[in-house]
Amino acid sequence: MDEELRQMALEVLEDIAHWSLRSSGWERVGRGLADMERTLRAADVTGFRRAVADVEMAGPHRISGVEEASSLPFPEVYRERVNELIHCLHATRDERPSSEAANAGEPDPHD
Numbered sequence: 008m009d010e011e012l013r014q015m016a017l018e019v020l021e022d023i024a025h026w027s028l029r030s031s032g033w034e035r036v037g038r039g040l041a042d043m044e045r046t047l048r049a050a051d052v053t054g055f056r057r058a059v060a061d062v063e064m065a066g067p068h069r070i071s072g073v074e075e076a077s078s079l080p081f082p083e084v085y086r087e088r089v090n091e092l093i094h095c096l097h098a099t100r101d102e103r104p105s106s107e108a109a110n111a112g113e114p115d116p117h118d
Contacts, residue, residue: 008052013096016043016059019066020093023085026067027078033085035065040088047095 023036039062046054067078 008050008055008099010100012052012056012059013100016055017093017096019059019063020089020096022066023062023089024081027080028065028067029078032065032067033079033082036062037085037088039065040085040092043092044088047092 026032026036028036039058042058042061043055046052046058
């Protein structure tokens with residue numbers, strides 16, 4: 008997974024707690040989160056990218072309006088799932104060897 012996709016996913020996940028959606032919107036978010044978990048475990052980058060986009064598209068698109076009266080805050084049922092995804096994305100990034108660490112101990116071809 009490239010760093011741009013990882014950062015985009017983290018931004019979406021961190022924004023979710025601030026959203027206010029109708030119950031149908033939260034259901035879409037829940038399905039998208041499940042897809043993010045599944046595709047992340049399977050290392051399916053294309054599927055993960057699609058799942059991140061699905062979650063983002065389920066988010067609020069208007070600041071105010073008639074829909075606001077029936078909007079609900081971030082459901083607790085998704086909090087742990089979001090936290091786990093954030094943790095996994097940070098852990099995956101931290102596990103990647105830096106270019107210096109990857110080359111440590113290998114002979115320099117110019118030696």
